[in-house]
Amino acid sequence: MATPEKAAAVSELRELFSNSDAAVLTEYRGLTVSKLGELRRSLGENAEYAVVKNTLTAIAAREAGVEGLNFDDLNGPTAIAFITGEPVEATKSLRDFAKQNPQLVIKSGYFEGKTLGEADIQKLADLESREVLLAKVAGAAKGSLSKAAALFQAPLSKTARTAEALRTKVEEQGGESAA
Missing domain, CATH: 1.20.5 (Single alpha-helices involved in coiled-coils or other helix-helix interfaces)
Incomplete structure (x- = not known):
């Protein structure tokens, strides 16, 4: 039986999935709280970076009807950048932050219902x-x-x-x- 805290977390994640146009899954192992705050600020106003529990994220994504998310990448310490609007600026910020902080690993993502691998996210970040x-x-x-x-x-x-x-x-x- 789900606890109220887990149900609330699933509900919040489902809403984030429903309201976002794209999402990028990352592994943040080794990043300090201050570095995560710096990353959140660098993403700008059209992205929200959330540390998530993998099982609850999978449940929320399925409930939100998200297609294109690679559920195999939901392992280890995972955080997701939920992006509303154009994903180019947010993916640029993630790419640049990952270059400066190798602890941040970009795993995969989705955009417009399509699965994005790490190379696809890199291409998206390279766009103007x-x-x-x-x-x-x-x-x-x-x-x-x-x-x-x-x-x-x-x-x-x-x-x-x-x-x-x-x-x-x-x-x-x-x-x-x-x-």
């Missing part, structure tokens, strides 16, 4: 943020429009330069014949 990608698309579109405008304007300006050259030549020839 959504805002940067949108800015690049907008810049490319603006550049294409500028080129198109210059292309449409070119025949007009070429015609104007040709007419000016002809006018100048006629004036020069008219000036020579009068002399």
Whole structure:
């Protein structure tokens, strides 16, 4: 029979799973409390880092209907970064923190119902943020429009330069014949 504390923990985890768009499972063995606090702060506002009990996490994930979570990675001291919104910034923070603190091991995760391995999370972290990608698309579109405008304007300006050259030549020839 489940104790009230375990039922509350499962309920809280189920809500975290339900409200998150992605999650990254990590092992934190050897990290101090102050280092875990530093990691939580580095993740930003769109991620919550929670130390979890493996069995309760598996129950909560199944109850929340989470697909794509690798339950085999729920062993040892586990903590999960629950990410809402775009996962790029949070995965960058996890990757950078793991580089500085080798005790943090990124195991796996899920995003949009798909299982992510460690390499997939690395690829996600290497992406640029959504805002940067949108800015690049907008810049490319603006550049294409500028080129198109210059292309449409070119025949007009070429015609104007040709007419000016002809006018100048006629004036020069008219000036020579009068002399």
